[in-house]
Amino acid sequence: MKISINAPSYKRPNGVDTLKYLPQTKIWVCESEYDQYKKNNPQAEIILCKYGVQGNLCRIRNHILDTEFKNNVDAVLLIDDDLQYIGYHENKKRCKMDSAIIPDWLIKYTMLTYEMGAFLWGLNCNQDKQSYREYTPFSTTSYIGGPFAVHLPNLIRYDERLFLKEDYDLTLQHLNSHRKVLRLNKFFYVVKQGGSGTGQKGGQSKHRNLNIENEQNKLLQKKWGSKIVRWDFNPRSHSSKKMRKFDINPVVKVPIRGV
Numbered sequence: 001m002k003i004s005i006n007a008p009s010y011k012r013p014n015g016v017d018t019l020k021y022l023p024q025t026k027i028w029v030c031e032s033e034y035d036q037y038k039k040n041n042p043q044a045e046i047i048l049c050k051y052g053v054q055g056n057l058c059r060i061r062n063h064i065l066d067t068e069f070k071n072n073v074d075a076v077l078l079i080d081d082d083l084q085y086i087g088y089h090e091n092k093k094r095c096k097m098d099s100a101i102i103p104d105w106l107i108k109y110t111m112l113t114y115e116m117g118a119f120l121w122g123l124n125c126n127q128d129k130q131s132y133r134e135y136t137p138f139s140t141t142s143y144i145g146g147p148f149a150v151h152l153p154n155l156i157r158y159d160e161r162l163f164l165k166e167d168y169d170l171t172l173q174h175l176n177s178h179r180k181v182l183r184l185n186k187f188f189y190v191v192k193q194g195g196s197g198t199g200q201k202g203g204q205s206k207h208r209n210l211n212i213e214n215e216q217n218k219l220l221q222k223k224w225g226s227k228i229v230r231w232d233f234n235p236r237s238h239s240s241k242k243m244r245k246f247d248i249n250p251v252v253k254v255p256i257r258g259v
Contacts, residue, residue, distance in 0.1 A: 001107045003150070004073045008049075008060040009081040013037045017192070018083040019044050021099050027081065028064055030054035058158035058166045069153055075110045080147040084190040086123065089132045097187070110150060113182045119154040120144055120174045121182035123189050132185055139183040141258035144171045148189040154178075159223075164216040168252055172224055175254050213248040220250060228253055 007018050008028045013036040018025050026045045029037045030053075037046045053063045061078055068076045086097040097105070113121040122144035124131055146167035156173045158166045174181050221229040232247035 001074045001110065002072075003075045003077060003103070003106045003110060004068045004071070005077045005079065005106075006064045006068065007079050007081040007083070008057065008064065009037070010054065012081055013040050016041060016044070016081050018079060018081050021083060021085050022079075022102065025079065028060060056160050057163050058160040061166075062157045062160070065151055065157065074152070075106070076151045077106060078146070078149050078151065079189075080191045082192040083147065084192070086148070086187060086189055087127065088187045089129055090186075094127075094129070106150065109182070109184060110152065113150070114152060116140075116180060116182060117178065118174070118180045118182050119152040119156070119178055120149060120170070121184070122149045123187045124183065124185050125188070127188045127190065131188075136259050137185055139185055139259050140180045141175060141254050141256050142171075142181070142183045143168060143252055144174075144181055144183055145189070146170075147191045162216060162220055162223075164213060165220045165250070168220060168229075168250060169223065172228070172252065172254065175256055179256055180258060210248065217248070217250055228255070 004026065005022060005024055006026045006028060007016070009016055010030070011033070013029075013033055016027055016037075019027070019041060023043065024045075026047050027037060027041065028047045028049050030049055031051065034046065034048045037044075049060060049063060053060055064078065065076055085099075086102070088095050088097060109121055113119070118140075125143065125145040125147075144167060149167065149170070156170065156177060159169045159173075162169045171181060217229075217231070230251045230253065232249075232251050
Protein backbone atom coordinates (compact mmCIF):
# COMPACT_ATOMS: atom_id res chain seq x y z
CA MET A 1 0.00 0.00 0.00
CA LYS A 2 1.35 3.41 -1.01
CA ILE A 3 0.53 6.37 1.24
CA SER A 4 1.78 9.81 0.28
CA ILE A 5 2.73 12.20 3.14
CA ASN A 6 2.39 15.90 2.32
CA ALA A 7 2.51 19.32 3.97
CA PRO A 8 1.85 22.70 2.35
CA SER A 9 4.18 25.38 3.71
CA TYR A 10 4.30 29.16 3.50
CA LYS A 11 6.89 31.65 4.81
CA ARG A 12 8.64 29.05 6.97
CA PRO A 13 11.73 28.13 4.92
CA ASN A 14 13.94 28.22 8.00
CA GLY A 15 11.77 26.09 10.23
CA VAL A 16 9.69 23.25 8.81
CA ASP A 17 9.21 21.37 12.07
CA THR A 18 7.46 18.46 10.38
CA LEU A 19 10.67 17.47 8.59
CA LYS A 20 12.39 16.90 11.92
CA TYR A 21 9.81 14.28 12.84
CA LEU A 22 8.80 12.95 9.41
CA PRO A 23 11.66 13.68 6.96
CA GLN A 24 9.89 11.76 4.19
CA THR A 25 7.18 14.44 4.02
CA LYS A 26 6.74 16.25 0.70
CA ILE A 27 6.75 20.02 1.26
CA TRP A 28 4.65 22.03 -1.21
CA VAL A 29 5.64 25.70 -1.68
CA CYS A 30 5.09 28.63 -4.03
CA GLU A 31 7.54 29.71 -6.72
CA SER A 32 8.86 32.78 -4.89
CA GLU A 33 9.95 30.67 -1.91
CA TYR A 34 11.04 27.48 -3.67
CA ASP A 35 14.77 28.27 -3.85
CA GLN A 36 14.96 29.27 -0.18
CA TYR A 37 13.17 26.12 0.95
CA LYS A 38 15.50 23.98 -1.21
CA LYS A 39 18.58 25.72 0.17
CA ASN A 40 17.55 25.39 3.81
CA ASN A 41 16.16 21.84 3.51
CA PRO A 42 18.55 20.09 1.08
CA GLN A 43 17.51 16.56 2.09
CA ALA A 44 13.79 17.19 1.78
CA GLU A 45 11.50 16.73 -1.20
CA ILE A 46 10.37 20.28 -1.96
CA ILE A 47 7.62 20.51 -4.57
CA LEU A 48 6.76 23.65 -6.50
CA CYS A 49 3.03 24.39 -6.61
CA LYS A 50 1.71 25.45 -9.97
CA TYR A 51 1.07 29.16 -10.43
CA GLY A 52 -2.09 30.47 -8.73
CA VAL A 53 -2.41 27.71 -6.16
CA GLN A 54 -0.68 29.44 -3.26
CA GLY A 55 -2.66 32.00 -1.24
CA ASN A 56 -5.47 29.76 -0.05
CA LEU A 57 -4.78 26.72 2.15
CA CYS A 58 -7.83 24.85 0.85
CA ARG A 59 -6.79 25.38 -2.76
CA ILE A 60 -3.30 24.04 -2.02
CA ARG A 61 -4.66 20.99 -0.23
CA ASN A 62 -7.04 20.31 -3.10
CA HIS A 63 -4.15 20.65 -5.55
CA ILE A 64 -2.12 18.13 -3.53
CA LEU A 65 -5.01 15.67 -3.42
CA ASP A 66 -5.67 15.95 -7.16
CA THR A 67 -1.97 15.61 -8.01
CA GLU A 68 -1.18 12.72 -5.70
CA PHE A 69 -4.27 10.68 -6.57
CA LYS A 70 -3.25 10.93 -10.23
CA ASN A 71 -0.07 9.12 -9.15
CA ASN A 72 -2.24 6.16 -8.13
CA VAL A 73 -1.48 6.29 -4.41
CA ASP A 74 -3.79 4.41 -2.03
CA ALA A 75 -4.14 7.35 0.35
CA VAL A 76 -2.91 10.90 0.87
CA LEU A 77 -1.93 12.16 4.31
CA LEU A 78 -2.17 15.94 4.67
CA ILE A 79 -0.42 17.37 7.71
CA ASP A 80 0.65 20.81 8.90
CA ASP A 81 4.24 21.92 8.41
CA ASP A 82 4.58 22.55 12.17
CA LEU A 83 3.75 19.02 13.35
CA GLN A 84 5.82 18.31 16.46
CA TYR A 85 4.87 14.67 16.94
CA ILE A 86 2.03 12.18 17.17
CA GLY A 87 1.21 11.19 20.73
CA TYR A 88 -0.94 8.62 22.44
CA HIS A 89 -2.11 7.56 25.90
CA GLU A 90 -1.14 4.17 27.27
CA ASN A 91 -0.89 2.72 30.80
CA LYS A 92 -1.89 6.10 32.21
CA LYS A 93 1.06 7.75 30.48
CA ARG A 94 1.36 10.24 27.66
CA CYS A 95 3.70 8.84 25.01
CA LYS A 96 5.37 10.04 21.81
CA MET A 97 5.12 7.76 18.80
CA ASP A 98 8.40 6.63 17.26
CA SER A 99 8.39 8.09 13.75
CA ALA A 100 9.95 4.86 12.40
CA ILE A 101 6.71 2.93 12.93
CA ILE A 102 4.43 5.55 11.38
CA PRO A 103 4.44 4.11 7.81
CA ASP A 104 3.09 0.73 9.03
CA TRP A 105 0.73 2.49 11.43
CA LEU A 106 -0.68 4.55 8.55
CA ILE A 107 -1.27 1.42 6.48
CA LYS A 108 -3.04 -0.33 9.37
CA TYR A 109 -5.64 2.37 9.89
CA THR A 110 -6.03 3.22 6.22
CA MET A 111 -6.99 -0.41 5.65
CA LEU A 112 -9.44 -0.24 8.55
CA THR A 113 -11.00 2.92 7.08
CA TYR A 114 -11.37 1.20 3.71
CA GLU A 115 -12.99 -1.87 5.30
CA MET A 116 -15.44 0.41 7.14
CA GLY A 117 -16.52 2.02 3.89
CA ALA A 118 -15.19 5.44 4.92
CA PHE A 119 -12.85 7.74 2.98
CA LEU A 120 -11.36 9.96 5.70
CA TRP A 121 -9.57 9.24 8.97
CA GLY A 122 -7.71 11.27 11.54
CA LEU A 123 -6.73 11.70 15.16
CA ASN A 124 -8.04 13.20 18.36
CA CYS A 125 -7.61 16.97 18.20
CA ASN A 126 -7.42 17.21 22.00
CA GLN A 127 -4.27 16.10 23.83
CA ASP A 128 -6.00 15.95 27.21
CA LYS A 129 -6.22 12.46 28.69
CA GLN A 130 -9.89 13.08 29.51
CA SER A 131 -10.62 13.22 25.78
CA TYR A 132 -9.32 9.67 25.33
CA ARG A 133 -12.37 7.51 25.92
CA GLU A 134 -10.87 4.07 26.56
CA TYR A 135 -14.29 2.49 26.13
CA THR A 136 -14.68 4.10 22.70
CA PRO A 137 -11.37 3.68 20.82
CA PHE A 138 -12.92 4.85 17.54
CA SER A 139 -15.34 7.63 16.66
CA THR A 140 -17.35 7.59 13.44
CA THR A 141 -19.10 10.98 13.55
CA SER A 142 -16.44 13.18 15.18
CA TYR A 143 -14.54 16.09 13.70
CA ILE A 144 -11.29 15.32 11.83
CA GLY A 145 -8.80 18.17 12.29
CA GLY A 146 -6.90 19.63 9.37
CA PRO A 147 -3.41 19.23 10.91
CA PHE A 148 -3.65 15.46 10.34
CA ALA A 149 -6.10 13.99 7.82
CA VAL A 150 -5.75 10.84 5.72
CA HIS A 151 -7.77 10.85 2.51
CA LEU A 152 -8.65 7.71 0.58
CA PRO A 153 -9.45 8.22 -3.13
CA ASN A 154 -12.73 10.16 -3.39
CA LEU A 155 -14.15 13.29 -5.01
CA ILE A 156 -14.74 15.39 -1.88
CA ARG A 157 -12.53 18.47 -1.63
CA TYR A 158 -12.00 21.40 0.74
CA ASP A 159 -14.31 24.40 0.37
CA GLU A 160 -12.01 27.32 -0.56
CA ARG A 161 -14.38 29.84 1.05
CA LEU A 162 -13.84 28.28 4.49
CA PHE A 163 -10.09 28.68 4.79
CA LEU A 164 -10.17 28.65 8.65
CA LYS A 165 -13.03 26.17 9.14
CA GLU A 166 -12.21 23.90 6.22
CA ASP A 167 -11.71 20.81 8.38
CA TYR A 168 -15.12 21.13 10.04
CA ASP A 169 -16.70 21.52 6.63
CA LEU A 170 -14.74 18.60 5.15
CA THR A 171 -15.85 16.33 8.00
CA LEU A 172 -19.47 17.35 7.43
CA GLN A 173 -19.14 16.72 3.70
CA HIS A 174 -17.87 13.19 4.33
CA LEU A 175 -20.57 12.47 6.90
CA ASN A 176 -23.23 13.79 4.55
CA SER A 177 -21.98 11.68 1.63
CA HIS A 178 -20.61 8.54 3.27
CA ARG A 179 -22.30 8.61 6.71
CA LYS A 180 -19.04 7.96 8.55
CA VAL A 181 -15.42 8.94 9.11
CA LEU A 182 -12.84 7.26 11.35
CA ARG A 183 -11.18 9.07 14.25
CA LEU A 184 -8.67 7.35 16.54
CA ASN A 185 -9.37 8.64 20.04
CA LYS A 186 -6.20 7.18 21.56
CA PHE A 187 -3.86 9.13 19.28
CA PHE A 188 -3.46 12.89 19.00
CA TYR A 189 -1.33 15.38 17.06
CA VAL A 190 0.80 18.18 18.51
CA VAL A 191 1.19 21.30 16.37
CA LYS A 192 1.92 25.00 16.95
CA GLN A 193 -1.51 26.22 15.91
CA GLY A 194 -2.31 29.77 16.85
CA GLY A 195 -3.19 33.25 15.71
CA SER A 196 -1.21 36.40 15.23
CA GLY A 197 -0.89 36.90 18.99
CA THR A 198 0.83 33.57 19.68
CA GLY A 199 4.20 34.34 18.10
CA GLN A 200 3.66 31.78 15.37
CA LYS A 201 4.79 33.16 12.01
CA GLY A 202 3.89 32.14 8.47
CA GLY A 203 1.17 29.74 7.39
CA GLN A 204 -2.34 30.73 8.40
CA SER A 205 -1.30 32.70 11.50
CA LYS A 206 -1.86 36.13 9.93
CA HIS A 207 -5.50 35.22 9.15
CA ARG A 208 -6.37 34.10 12.67
CA ASN A 209 -8.05 36.92 14.55
CA LEU A 210 -11.42 37.12 16.26
CA ASN A 211 -13.25 38.99 13.48
CA ILE A 212 -12.17 36.61 10.72
CA GLU A 213 -12.89 33.58 12.91
CA ASN A 214 -16.41 34.91 13.48
CA GLU A 215 -16.96 35.50 9.77
CA GLN A 216 -15.82 31.98 8.99
CA ASN A 217 -18.07 30.50 11.68
CA LYS A 218 -21.08 32.36 10.29
CA LEU A 219 -20.32 31.12 6.79
CA LEU A 220 -19.99 27.54 8.03
CA GLN A 221 -23.30 27.81 9.87
CA LYS A 222 -25.00 29.34 6.83
CA LYS A 223 -23.84 26.38 4.74
CA TRP A 224 -24.93 23.61 7.15
CA GLY A 225 -27.64 25.21 9.30
CA SER A 226 -27.91 26.26 12.92
CA LYS A 227 -29.08 22.81 14.06
CA ILE A 228 -25.76 21.29 12.99
CA VAL A 229 -23.29 24.17 13.58
CA ARG A 230 -23.66 25.98 16.90
CA TRP A 231 -21.58 28.21 19.20
CA ASP A 232 -20.20 27.27 22.61
CA PHE A 233 -21.59 29.82 25.11
CA ASN A 234 -21.18 27.54 28.12
CA PRO A 235 -19.61 29.71 30.87
CA ARG A 236 -17.85 26.66 32.30
CA SER A 237 -15.73 26.59 29.14
CA HIS A 238 -14.40 30.13 29.72
CA SER A 239 -12.96 30.66 33.20
CA SER A 240 -11.93 34.33 33.08
CA LYS A 241 -14.28 37.31 32.73
CA LYS A 242 -11.59 38.99 30.65
CA MET A 243 -11.70 36.18 28.13
CA ARG A 244 -14.22 35.97 25.32
CA LYS A 245 -17.53 34.44 26.37
CA PHE A 246 -17.60 31.87 23.58
CA ASP A 247 -15.27 29.44 21.85
CA ILE A 248 -13.94 30.48 18.43
CA ASN A 249 -14.48 26.89 17.27
CA PRO A 250 -18.06 25.77 16.67
CA VAL A 251 -19.94 22.88 18.20
CA VAL A 252 -20.93 20.44 15.46
CA LYS A 253 -23.86 18.09 16.04
CA VAL A 254 -24.55 15.72 13.16
CA PRO A 255 -27.93 13.98 12.87
CA ILE A 256 -26.27 10.64 12.06
CA ARG A 257 -26.10 7.53 14.20
CA GLY A 258 -22.61 6.66 15.33
CA VAL A 259 -20.10 7.32 18.09
